[in-house]
Amino acid sequence: MSQNDPAPRVSASGVTAGGKVWLVGAGPGDPDLLTLRAARLIMRAEVIVHDALVDPRILALVSPSARLVSAAKRRSRHTMPQHAINALLVAEARAGREVVRLKGGDPFIFGRGGEEVEACREAGVAVEVVPGITAAMGAAAAAQLPLTHRDAASVVSFVAGQCKGLTEQNWAGLAGAGRTLVIYMGVANADAIARKLIADGLAPDTPLAVVENAARPEMRVLRAHLAALSQVIASKGVQGPAIIVIGAITARGENDLRMLALEMAQ
Ligand code: SAH
Numbered sequence: 001m002s003q004n005d006p007a008p009r010v011s012a013s014g015v016t017a018g019g020k021v022w023l024v025g026a027g028p029g030d031p032d033l034l035t036l037r038a039a040r041l042i043m044r045a046e047v048i049v050h051d052a053l054v055d056p057r058i059l060a061l062v063s064p065s066a067r068l069v070s071a072a073k074r075r076s077r078h079t080m081p082q083h084a085i086n087a088l089l090v091a092e093a094r095a096g097r098e099v100v101r102l103k104g105g106d107p108f109i110f111g112r113g114g115e116e117v118e119a120c121r122e123a124g125v126a127v128e129v130v131p132g133i134t135a136a137m138g139a140a141a142a143a144q145l146p147l148t149h150r151d152a153a154s155v156v157s158f159v160a161g162q163c164k165g166l167t168e169q170n171w172a173g174l175a176g177a178g179r180t181l182v183i184y185m186g187v188a189n190a191d192a193i194a195r196k197l198i199a200d201g202l203a204p205d206t207p208l209a210v211v212e213n214a215a216r217p218e219m220r221v222l223r224a225h226l227a228a229l230s231q232v233i234a235s236k237g238v239q240g241p242a243i244i245v246i247g248a249i250t251a252r253g254e255n256d257l258r259m260l261a262l263e264m265a266q
Contacts, residue, residue, distance in 0.1 A: 019046075019093035021120050022100050023107040025132015028142075029055040029216035033133045041130065045100035047092045049085065053104030053241055055216065082112060086119035093125040104241075106134040110160050110184050134158075135243050136182040139214035143221045145245055147180045152248045155179040161186025161193050161244070175202050180247040187242050191230035197246070202226060207251035212242035223250065 022041050027033035034042070042048065042061050050059065052072045062068055069088065072079040080088075085101075092099045107113030107129055120127035136158055140147050147156040157174040162185035175181040175197060186193050187210075198204055204227035212220045218240065224232040226246065233242075 018126065019095065019097040019099060020126040020128065021089045021093050021116070022098075022128050022130055023113050023116055024100050024102050024130040025106040025111075025134075026050075026054045026058050026102050026104055027133040028105055028135050028138030028214045029057075030138075031055070031057050031061065033138060033215055034058065035130060035132070038130050038132060041100050042102065044098075046097045047099045048102055049088060049092075049099065050102040051104055054102050055104075058102075082115060086116055089116060090119060090123040090125050093120070094123070103132070104135070105138070106132045109134040109136075109158060133215075135184060135214055135241065136245075139211035139243050139245070142215050142219055143209065143211050145209060145211075146249055146252075147182065147245070149249050149252065152252060153178055153180040156182065158182045158184065160184055161189050166192060167196060171197065172200050175206070175246050177248070180245065180249050183244040183246070186244045187233055187238055190233050190244070193244070194226050194229040197226060202246075206246060207248065208244060208246040209250040210236075210238060210242050210244050212238050213240040214243070216240075 022045070024038045024041055026038065031039070039061065042058065043063060045063070045066055047067045047069065048062050049069045049071055052070070059068065070079070071085050089099055089101055101116060103111045103113065105111065113129065117127055117129065136147065139145070148154060155178060157179070159169070159171060159174065159181065161183040163169065166189060171181070183193060204225065206226040208224055208226055208229060210222040210224070210233060212222070220236070222232050222236050222238070229244065
């Protein structure tokens with residue numbers, strides 16, 4: 001049995017020795033983008049605690065006998081505070097169960113996976129992390145936007161567009177010539193983000209792409225210049241999870257990308 005098998009470990013006396021928590025990345029949507037390890041754990045876990053962003057097609061893989069708990073953590077609509085999620089993971093593992101904490105994308109990219117790992121470690125509960133395809137990588141592949149390119153970008157940065165004190169964040173140097181900036185959770189603050197980047201010296205006509213619902217059937221790729229970011233988001237009614245990719249790589253093969261965007265939007 002490999003160390004990843006979620007079968008309960010039973011001591012010689014027949015008493016369950018203790019469960020384990022797996023922090024599993026569910027990727028951006030398409031179940032085909034799960035790692036084999038993630039798929040195996042999802043199918044076999046006894047308890048699954050998942051976020052709102054986990055695709056329903058992935059939740060369909062869960063064993064019918066498993067307990068499925070939605071932590072439904074979405075901006076300003078927290079149904080379960082982080083400390084309660086941590087406590088649930090610890091309690092279920094202490095009860096001897098094998099727990100999968102299932103997160104959209106990768107657990108360690110804006111997923112609060114670090115806090116959950118720390119909570120488990122502090123409680124003396126075994127914990128393991130299974131990486132997932134983060135939204136930036138899923139979107140890059142699906143929309144054919146190479147985040148680095150020998151001729152156009154040798155630096156790529158991931159930033160959170162929704163965070164405390166956005167205006168105090170120092171993004172200088174993350175966008176501009178030869179660089180790609182990927183903004184997660186930026187749709188609601190798009191106007192402030194564009195203003196901030198322009199105030200920091202980025203040209204208003206810097207090209208960008210908004211990739212909504214990457215790796216899902218309803219994916220859309222919207223293209224704009226920085227100055228028109230919030231306008232395109234409003235006019236196209238971006239509702240689903242989306243990342244904003246800023247930089248010259250989004251302008252390469254522009255016609256092909258337009259075609260792709262149109263196909264995807266249909
Ligand atoms: N851990 C996740 C990120 C969680 S933060 C990951 O690694 O992808 C939530 C943000 O991720 C959303 O606001 C959005 O910006 C982005 N996101 C998640 N899934 C997405 C998807 N399918 N398409 C585009 N963006 C997505």
